[in-house]
Amino acid sequence: MLRLVPAMMGGVSLLAIGAQATAQEAGASSNDDTIVVTGSRIVRDGYSAPTPVTVVTTEELTRTAPGGIADGLNQLPQFAMDASTQNTGNQATNNGAGNFLNLRGLGSVRNLILLDGQRIPPTTFNGTVDVNIIPSALVERVEVVTGGASAQYGSDAVSGVINYILDKDYNGLKGQVQGGLSGYGDDKSFKASIAGGFDVLGDRGHVLFSYDHYERDGLPRNEMRPRGGEWWGRVGNGTEAAPYRNQINVLYQTGTFGTLFPYAENFAVNDGNPLEGMHFLPNGQLVPFDPGISPPGTSNKGIGGDGSPSIGHTLTGSQLTDQFFGRFDFEVGSNVNAFAQLSFTESRNKYVTIGSGTQTNAIYVYADNAYLPPAAAAALAGYVGRDGIAGTEDDARVGAGRIHADQPFKEVDALSNAYTFLTGLEGTVGDFNWKATYAYGDTILRSSHAGNFYQQRFFASFDAVRDPDGNIVCNITLTNPGLMDDCRPINWFGEGSPSQADMDWVSGFSKFNVKQNMHIVAGEFSGDAFDLPAGPVSFAVGGEYRKQKLNQTSNSNPAIETSTEGLRTNVASRINKYNSTNVGIASGAYSVREAFIEAAVPILSGHQFAENLDFNGAFRYTDYSTSGGVKTWKLGMSWTPFSDLRFRYTRSRDIRAPTLFELYAGDQAARGGFFDPLSGRNDNIITLSGGNPNLTPEIGNTHTAGVVWQPSSIPGLSASVDYFNIKITDAISRLNRTAVNDECIVSGGTSTLCQYVVRPYPFDYSPASDNFPVSVRALSINQALLAVSGLDYELSYNFGMQPFGRDANIGLRLLGSYVPNRTTQADANSAPRDVHNKENDPTHRINLSATYQDGPFGFTARARFIGSIDRTQDVGVIYEEPTVAAIVYTDITVDYDFEIGGGMYNAYLTINNVMDTKPPLIANGQPGQQYPTNQGMYDVVGRYFTAGLKFEF
Template sequence: MAAIMYGGSLIAIASAANAQGPNPQQDMQTDGAEPQEAAGRVDDIVVTGSRIVRNGYTAPTPVTVVATEQLLLTAPGSIPDGLNQLPQFTVSSGTQNTGNQATSPNGGNYLNLRGLGSIRNLVLLDGQRIPPTSFQGTVDTNVIPSSLVSRVDVVTGGASAAYGSDAVSGVINFILDTSYTGVKGSAQVGVSDYGDDLSSGFDIAAGFDVFGDRGHVLLSFDHYQREGIPRNEDRPRGGDYITQVGNGTAAAPYRNAGPVYYQTGTFGTLFPLGVNFAANIGNPLAGLHFLPDGSLVPFNPGVRPAGSSNVGIGGDGSPSIGKTLTGGQVTDQLFGRFDYELAPNLKFFAQLGFAQSGNTFVTIGSGTQTNAFYIYSSNPYLPTGAAALLNAYPGRDGVFGTADDRRVGGGRIHADQPFKEVDALNVAYTFLTGLTGSLGDYSWKATYAHGDSLLRSAHSGNFLQNRYFASLDAVRGPNGNIVCNITLTNPGLMDDCRAINWFGDGSPTDADYDWVSGVSKYQVAQTMDIVAAEISGDLFELPAGPLSFAVGAEYRTQRLEQRSNSDPSIPTSTVGLRTNVAQTINKYNSTNVGQAEGEYNVREAFVELAVPLLADMPLIRSLDLNAAARYTEYSTSGGVTTWKVGLSYVPIEDLRLRYTRSRDIRAPTLYELFAGDQAARGGFFDALTGRNDNVITLSSGNPDLKPEIGDTYTIGAIWQPSFLQGFSASVDYFSIEITDAIANLGTTTANEECIASSGASSVCQYIVRPFPFNYTPVADNFPLAVRTLPFNQALASLHGIDYEFSYNTPFSSFGRSGDLGLRLIGSYVPGRKTRTDIDAAPVENANVGVNAKHRINLQANYREGPLSLTAQARYIGEIQRTRDVTVFYEEPTVPSVVYLDLTATYDFVVDGNDLTGFLTVNNALDEKPPLIGNGQPGQQYPTNQGIYDVVGPYYTTGIRFEF
């Protein structure tokens, strides 16, 4: 057993080398707890939160420490999955919420501490910064060599002064067992209660001495794969096409309804009614659609709910189908490390890691082209009677085409096309080398680190826009063959064009789809180099003890380069095209990612002091001061100073009080500064026109960004009553306020502000409409595109309470005796505000959307001999639909949810080797996710996948071994 020192208090944690089942006496100690048995410890390890290394020192910073075995008990798939179950983590990005586009890292596992965004927590490996694996500057924690991770330390508060910039919401430090000796490994398989989402994994690690006992070698290999759930329809409610309808008034509150279908597109092509597509007002073909056999019949729009512009309940409309519910992943990690003692007080080390994480998911199985094109009466695939009827209509020229070639607006859901799949691959190489040693009473370390990461993303099945629109415009050629109009009007421009019959589900052939489709690709390469040095020790004795220090410096360079085959800043020619509604088009229907290139260097220097103020006095057993300061200078945004001050006070033996106050920063990432245009396509509700339809969203970087500033304070207590052995409790109040917070301009917010100003606000420039703001008829003025870009938001803040209670005791029942461990971890966040600019009123977001006010984990572990039984209940409190008293919902709250996870392990010995078999059932009671209608029909599963389980009961079994 290794004893972890949390400032001078020891938390007993099972060593990662121990292949036996978890022991509640070892694994379930609360933050700051004294061990029940310290005599058996092998070494002392300093917990993240301070760079001071000194026996008897207590850092005031709250830290949640979790052993690997504890994380894998209820999340056998990976250590990050286990972390995501802790109340302090919410809305982490990963395979459980893949999204409809491939313009952001939707695979992998990007941890989100406090719900403030993955970009605001710093991810470390043994205290060293890990190079970003996404262009957003975040780290896919799936690339960490999990088989050698002994524990994870989570600093739940600002830590920039101690560990560097970007640690605004905290630090997640993965600690390796670098002294491990022996061979250990595991193998496992898993399956859902529905017989899908198969998973498998294995890992092996070895550590051995070389050159006598002066050298030590560590090697490991980890592999894990999981198929995911291919379609929303594979789970209850996924095929019900439930969508939020209503207009939020008392008379027509927002409510869930289903089945809801598009009134602007069908599987076989629809000519929408004029109320759905203003350009079709009065058109004789409006309200007709094609059956699979190509016949044109009247369309039943179903019942249009209040507040909706393009969907109906029931009727002949169609949904989007085929979207992946949870993505597939394959991860592999190779790791090697070599330590060598050059002299009694001098050690050399070098480690090399390689990891890759592959992710696949379907964005939308059926391409959704609603209100997206025109069909002309000259199209020979139109039934003769329909073409004649259209030509006989004396509509307005320019709106209905020319007098001799009338047109009608159409929409189609391409259920017959191959699914649009994303394949993303993250590859990361990390190298770290350095020297550690001591000079008298001082310890020192000097290191060099290099990291390379490469993200490649390919989105297949994307329509090449100019080809798609050209294929829609079919005409008769001079020889009577059906050809594309562009081949006649602009010969030589697109002579290989295929005139496609889009009328009827199944009419386009595979060859047709091959011709109009392509693969949108981009890749992001990043490199990071870090040179760092630090020294720590005791300066001199004070009456209450030694004054300790740590001082160091770091120089870091980082470079980003992004390349793409779909740069939206490069115009796509529309010459010869007359069927597209929009005035401009991107190369692909979705996932148009621009170029980006940039670099910066960072200089940092820090100092930290631990000052014992008073000791061994009445009501003052100890009073210690911890203070740190760091100066950071970015070549892109200048210099800034961060600092931390904290107090640790022990009035009586059983009680410790702590307080910290810190100033932290996050500088804008290279991508936030230098990203070129990128474009995505998705749903957008426009309050001006009343339409809820697909729109192009453009985004880019902003070179004028400055660092955001975080102010954090915590105050808390740790209580370990001597009269109740095995019990420990900690409670901490925290407050984080981020000024000049970097956030993307919200397109909905910008549109609402523009409308409220009657088109006069400066934000109107980000809503690109085909006509002036006050154009009539207003229904024709749905945006062509909306733009978002990062800016320094005025304010983002939250406050709340973290609490943790644990109790470990011998337990006897029914004539049997064993050990019982109980642990409760909770987070209560009653306040979470944002303000978009200095003149705007703060908006309270606590307990709304994904921000549950209460999140609690309760875990019980019973061990008797070789058998261990663990149960964990995860509670997510009820959430309000809105805090706006003028907005009404039929069901104003999302109900609370409790997930039950069960694990059984059994230790046995084969030929003198220790083995442990295990079986875990996640969501054992099959708790269904709350019903939350969102998005457009079929494009999203009707819940919030960022916080609720959509997989259902999941069974994992396997074996761990050590010899």
């Protein structure tokens, strides 16, 4: 049978020892062995580790999430804020190509990804693992350790471990083909896989292989879904007089598709200018600008009028993944087995960050511009500005903003290749088990961001003048001959005025490549040391050596400032090569040495007060070449007073060391909206970020306590509740650019943080409205605090319908997470902030599933509940609608088994989001650029149909 149903099948039982799992996770296997899940390196008959573990089979994960195992995991209540193609950003520096799991919402770098207990080398520049590289066709189940596990499994397991378990003994041939389509007739997907296993060299060798292919079109434009083209924006300023609220048809007052000379309240330099409040129509006509209705407290945006939105953003990115895997096991001797496995994955992701790249409030237009209408040029030439002297350069100019709807869309093309190799020996010596392995991983990410403006060319092209012969040329060719003699003067007045050749000349590809590799040598020895009255004392001891190297190259290193010489149309004192996605270079390496020991000690067995009482302890010493030695440990207890009830408790100290990218990354520059209280302006700003070689490991302290109830009087029923409390100190985080700027302002310009805020003029310059920052540096430091606590709970019940005259089975499972506390502290100068039940972190998340199996026919229904969230936890910040309502998504799957010619087949149809539930309306400050909801948590695709066929011979 292909289906892994929540019942006992094929003589296989799954013992969820120390786990939030029961016989529901039972699955088909190639043999009749018992599968033991411990959440520990110690495997011993009857041993129950105290670590809470959620166990789900591949079939259960993909039954209502046919896109893949990662999609199924992302929908579990314990995961939050995962990065994937549904959650694209407006910069090409995001991890777009792949699926990156985020346990507890504490960050993908804080959970450890394993394959059969082996660390997987990172596949991205920031040290995370794209789980798409794992051969899903051969994955039997996934074990999620929902608590600190650094002492047992290795550094970086601060929030937990996700361990993929392969069916290494599989014999036969199986495959799958499926297609998907949304209820709107778009976002097509296709998936195909083939996997096989067979014995060679008699029964001494075994070969495994698989190939997985997945592709999905995505949704190239926000407008493809309701609300996506309605230009929703957040207006107000969060005060009682002007609370934040969602508003339709919100448009920028600082730029138009044809070029605008904004009013002085949006660009102070235009105060009293004769062209203030004028803009160009598509035909080049200069007319008065209607700013629309300006909502109280809102800066730079109006409702209606002649303003423009940002357009062209991708709603969900496209994805194309191919994954190859092969493994060979060989019995060297009666007690020694050799193995080697190799995998290769290529993932490609494309998405548009923004179609209308904007230079809002960043352009000066001069009276001698050859494309200005004569009357406008004359008015500007006679304008007497602040210095009172007509005709000076400062007077004969006007500030302008343009949103380029006529430029090529700025599309990211991210291609990631990952190679992994693992080989080793394992065997037994007497009653002891041993294993020695070597692993190598090599990954390269190639990211290209098309349609980016060359800053030099753009500003130079805007400054079009007439030479002595009357020809229109770039002013820079007259004032600075030899600097940019190939400059192409461009008419930017009026939407559609620039030709395709013009756009080609100012547009380019911002590119960066990140290459990373890791060598891992590891060994482990385990078994029973000696016996106590209550049973054997078991142990596992071992060590690991890792060496990792990072090399990043770029064609737009922001550390190398682009010259502004001769660019009099440029407002900023600093510009980067491109108007977005300027990524620095980086190079670095480190090595890690680790040694660990874990022990399980039985205290009582068969006692009147305890059927079993066990103690578990683990210790690991980790030595980083960059920051020295660190100790991690874990203590746990498991108490079974009687066979139906078990209590468990753990206390651990965990670490995560800074990644190579956090240590050595070159400067990156991102452009985005920013409000500056000093100047009172809300405009685009460059945020610089980079590595910090002085970072040290962050420390996690975790408590878990739980109870598991499996009443023998009600076979098939299981319940568990686990409390968790994770506190991470010295957490590595970037200084919030807003906090840096605010601290500098509060100090009157004297704070040491002021060095990270670059302004065109000194801090006390007047008028302050002209002193909007050019850039802010967001530095990574070891000062942050992250803390989260709550409850995980599970209830499952599996029973047969035989008493009712039906040879059928029903399986029910409820998984829930209750997170009433989440605290963050950006740095030592900031107050701790309560952020629970906000943004990506609802207090309640629940999955409820029911499966009905009647012979070859199966039906599964699942409800996914996402609780209501508060729009803010900030005291004094007021929203007109302070709460986002709870939401429920319903998924169903119908499938049928049949046999043809000795092969077993399973046909299935899955409908996700059956009710086509729309995401809640959550507008932001960038109308048109981002879809008005939280894409990291809510479904923006809508009803989705997937039909497929599985086969096995």
